[in-house]
Amino acid sequence: MARYELVKRSVALITLTNPPVNALSSAVRHAIAKSMDHALNDPKVTAVVICGENGRFCGGADIREFAGPLRGPPLVPLLDAIEAGEKPVVAAIEGVALGGGFELALVCHYRIAHFKARLGLPEVTLGILPAAGGTQRLPRLIGIPAALELITTGRHISAQEALKLGIVDQVTEQNACEVAVEFALRAVAKPLSSRRVSMLTTPCPPDLDGLLEAVTMQVKKKARGVMAPLACIQAVRAAATMPYSKGIKRESELMATLFNSGQARALQYCFFAQRTAGKWTLPSGAQWNNSKPREIRSAAIIGLGTMGRGIVVSLARVGISVIAVESEKKLLETGKQMVIGMLERDAKRRGVSASLNLLKFTLSLQDLKDVDLVIEAVFEDMALKKRVFQELSKVCRPATLLCTNTSGLDVDALAGVTDRPHLVVGMHFFSPAHVMKLLEVVCGPRSSSETIATAMILGKRMGKVSVAVGNCPGFVGNRMLKPYLDQATFLLEEGATPEQIDKALEDFGFAMGVFRMSDLAGLDVGWRVRKESGLTGPDVDPKNPPRRRQGRRYCPIPDMVCEQGRFGQKTGRGWYMYDKPGGTNAKPDPLIQNLLEMYRSRYGIQPRNISDQEIIERCLFALANEGFRILEDGIAARPEDIDVIYLFGYGFPRHGGGPMFYASMVGLERVLERLEHYHQAHPDVPHLEPSPLLKKLVACGSPPVQKWREHIKTMHSHL
Numbered sequence: 001m002a003r004y005e006l007v008k009r010s011v012a013l014i015t016l017t018n019p020p021v022n023a024l025s026s027a028v029r030h031a032i033a034k035s036m037d038h039a040l041n042d043p044k045v046t047a048v049v050i051c052g053e054n055g056r057f058c059g060g061a062d063i064r065e066f067a068g069p070l071r072g073p074p075l076v077p078l079l080d081a082i083e084a085g086e087k088p089v090v091a092a093i094e095g096v097a098l099g100g101g102f103e104l105a106l107v108c109h110y111r112i113a114h115f116k117a118r119l120g121l122p123e124v125t126l127g128i129l130p131a132a133g134g135t136q137r138l139p140r141l142i143g144i145p146a147a148l149e150l151i152t153t154g155r156h157i158s159a160q161e162a163l164k165l166g167i168v169d170q171v172t173e174q175n176a177c178e179v180a181v182e183f184a185l186r187a188v189a190k191p192l193s194s195r196r197v198s199m200l201t202t203p204c205p206p207d208l209d210g211l212l213e214a215v216t217m218q219v220k221k222k223a224r225g226v227m228a229p230l231a232c233i234q235a236v237r238a239a240a241t242m243p244y245s246k247g248i249k250r251e252s253e254l255m256a257t258l259f260n261s262g263q264a265r266a267l268q269y270c271f272f273a274q275r276t277a278g279k280w281t282l283p284s285g286a287q288w289n290n291s292k293p294r295e296i297r298s299a300a301i302i303g304l305g306t307m308g309r310g311i312v313v314s315l316a317r318v319g320i321s322v323i324a325v326e327s328e329k330k331l332l333e334t335g336k337q338m339v340i341g342m343l344e345r346d347a348k349r350r351g352v353s354a355s356l357n358l359l360k361f362t363l364s365l366q367d368l369k370d371v372d373l374v375i376e377a378v379f380e381d382m383a384l385k386k387r388v389f390q391e392l393s394k395v396c397r398p399a400t401l402l403c404t405n406t407s408g409l410d411v412d413a414l415a416g417v418t419d420r421p422h423l424v425v426g427m428h429f430f431s432p433a434h435v436m437k438l439l440e441v442v443c444g445p446r447s448s449s450e451t452i453a454t455a456m457i458l459g460k461r462m463g464k465v466s467v468a469v470g471n472c473p474g475f476v477g478n479r480m481l482k483p484y485l486d487q488a489t490f491l492l493e494e495g496a497t498p499e500q501i502d503k504a505l506e507d508f509g510f511a512m513g514v515f516r517m518s519d520l521a522g523l524d525v526g527w528r529v530r531k532e533s534g535l536t537g538p539d540v541d542p543k544n545p546p547r548r549r550q551g552r553r554y555c556p557i558p559d560m561v562c563e564q565g566r567f568g569q570k571t572g573r574g575w576y577m578y579d580k581p582g583g584t585n586a587k588p589d590p591l592i593q594n595l596l597e598m599y600r601s602r603y604g605i606q607p608r609n610i611s612d613q614e615i616i617e618r619c620l621f622a623l624a625n626e627g628f629r630i631l632e633d634g635i636a637a638r639p640e641d642i643d644v645i646y647l648f649g650y651g652f653p654r655h656g657g658g659p660m661f662y663a664s665m666v667g668l669e670r671v672l673e674r675l676e677h678y679h680q681a682h683p684d685v686p687h688l689e690p691s692p693l694l695k696k697l698v699a700c701g702s703p704p705v706q707k708w709r710e711h712i713k714t715m716h717s718h719l
């Protein structure tokens with residue numbers, strides 16, 4: 001867990017050896033304590049260098065150990081002892097120094113960083129704070145404003161920024177460990193007292209209270225309801241106002257309030273869920289680590305609408321040549337100008353040059369004959385998509401992968417019109433595609449493992465979080481959205497307003513409430529889908545009761561809103577009103593209020609006061625209930641995948657963990673009881689009827705989310 005060697009006759013070299021990130025597990029802490037003891041007591045040793053194996057200094061505490069009781073030496077006294085030692089200790093930082101790893105570096109008397117290293121205190125993203133002295137030492141070293149920013153955001157910084165801030169003493173392009181050993185030899189004769197960061201006086205800004213107040217406001221606005229950043233601010237205040245010995249106690253008290261909180265559990269679950277999601281597996285045994293992806297050097301995008309443009313940018317900025325196809329000259333020219341603008345702005349922001357030379361724009365599908373992969377992003381119309389896929393089959397070389405960006409249509413039906421169904425897969429991007437991190441990779445029953453592997457890896461290369469899902473209407477994300485949206489509109493009928501529902505969801509932590517989100521996405525999209533599926537429009541039988549469709553409750557209010565030409569932000573009117581078409585500042589609209597009142601009086605609905613609790617329960621439990629059905633149907637392989645989809649695609653708050661983790665945190669028994677209650681009150685809403693899997697899990701004693709898979713007996717996995 002740590003290797004001890006004597007180098008250059010007098011330098012003790014301690015190498016952390018806990019792959020893959022040299023996390024500070026109990027065994028590693030134990031090994032460091034033993035090695036330091038040895039080094040400090042061996043008269044031959046005049047200085048110490050600490051580094052990590054395989055070019056990684058240390059990724060921090062072992063997060064997996066947080067779930068169990070503390071074993072091994074606690075970190076704070078161990079780190080204090082390193083700092084207090086009488087021999088100079090130098091940290092050789094390669095790769096990463098994060099969390100406890102950064103705190104370990106802070107107790108070393110000198111820090112040498114490789115120029116590619118990244119440093120940071122990301123604890124706040126895990127719902128905790130840097131509790132091994134990080135909140136007390138960093139402000140002493142770099143001052144309150146800079147330390148506050150790093151600790152409350154968890155941002156990673158480059159070695160160069162760390163040098164500018166005064167965190168590291170030297171940045172090198174050579175082997176950091178070798179440089180550190182030479183540095184340590186030179187440091188032997190120098191006094192250490194000024195190098196002990198805990199002994200420094202924190203440089204304090206003149207208006208400390210004003211600064212802390214301003215940061216508190218910022219944090220509350222950005223991360224509504226999240227506890228950890230606020231605790232971080234309090235800990236930093238202690239660094240400014242207390243001696244180290246008292247500040248470290250305050251840090252520990254604050255950590256105790258966070259450590260076992262639901263938010264910390266949720267955020268740590270998200271960390272692992274995100275990493276688990278990439279590890280897809282098929283019933284055939286093919287999986288992420290035994291399926292070879294194809295190398296993709298060139299791609300084509302069909303359709304330069306909002307989605308197509310975002311996909312072109314996502315591909316070009318990672319060095320893939322892209323041919324973009326449109327059907328009309330004017331659309332092609334508009335799309336081209338927009339893509340170029342987007343790429344130029346993106347490149348400027350990242351300080352690189354725009355890869356415009358990788359782009360080609362054409363009106364002819366014939367130009368696609370040599371590309372490695374095509375992503376179709378035309379209008380959401382099955383007949384049109386089928387025509388495109390038939391044409392691609394004729395034009396593209398037999399090995400070209402054919403992908404569709406459909407948000408919910410049958411991927412296998414598209415595969416069926418091609419000459420290569422095994423090379424067809426869904427790549428469902430989220431809008432705007434160059435910003436949103438989620439990619440649903442939709443595996444049709446005939447998609448080969450090589451095709452799935454290629455789409456998953458391509459997503460990762462574009463910086464996306466790729467999740468493999470099965471093929472069914474709406475896949476995972478949009479299938480679950482339906483019951484969620486339905487509940488929101490039923491609540492409108494019963495007496496709520498769009499702003500009340502949005503506020504409840506935003507207070508819960510959603511980036512946007514359901515109505516603001518719908519206004520942003522465009523209300524006409526769903527209206528078209530409802531018309532096509534016969535739920536509204538001229539095809540509906542006039543004898544059909546207005547608030548029932550296909551044997552279940554139906555809310556026609558969204559159709560009425562669209563009939564007035566209110567399509568959301570783009571038309572300046574939707575569930576809210578905006579200053580102008582394309583405006584983003586949502587204001588409650590009295591016309592919507594009137595519409596709701598007229599609607600309720602027309603159907604004799606007596607509006608009632610609806611509590612925020614009911615809004616949250618009905619929207620979120622209906623959402624999770626559909627998630628349970630998706631697991632039963634084998635459309636998602638595990639609850640973590642569903643949660644990752646909702647975290648990265650639908651703005652579910654990370655500190656809630658995602659809909660499935662949230663259900664487990666509330667307690668499955670409680671979710672079942674509330675769903676039964678609401679279903680009894682609304683028997684014509686099948687989505688409120690508890691799913692068999694939820695009942696089964698409750699009957700099995702509500703196991704933790706990581707164990708649900710053991711209880712899912714999927715007859716026909718779609719993955």
Ligand SMILES: CC/C=C/CC(=O)SCCNC(=O)CCNC(=O)[C@H](O)C(C)(C)COP(=O)(O)OP(=O)(O)OC[C@H]1O[C@@H](n2cnc3c(N)ncnc32)[C@H](O)[C@@H]1OP(=O)(O)O
Nearest residue numbers: 020021023059060061062063064098099100122131132275
């Ligand atoms: C009282 C003391 C309190 C201390 C507080 C802390 O130190 S909390 C921990 C703070 N550290 C972090 O938050 C860092 C978390 N890790 C990362 O950000 C990244 O993993 C990385 C270090 C930047 C490396 O990224 P990369 O993309 O190269 O690899 P992965 O993210 O895929 O990780 C590889 C596997 O390693 C596991 N892992 C990573 N960090 C930790 C950790 N700190 N503890 C436990 N396990 C960790 C990760 O889960 C991957 O494992 P898989 O089995 O492959 O999923």
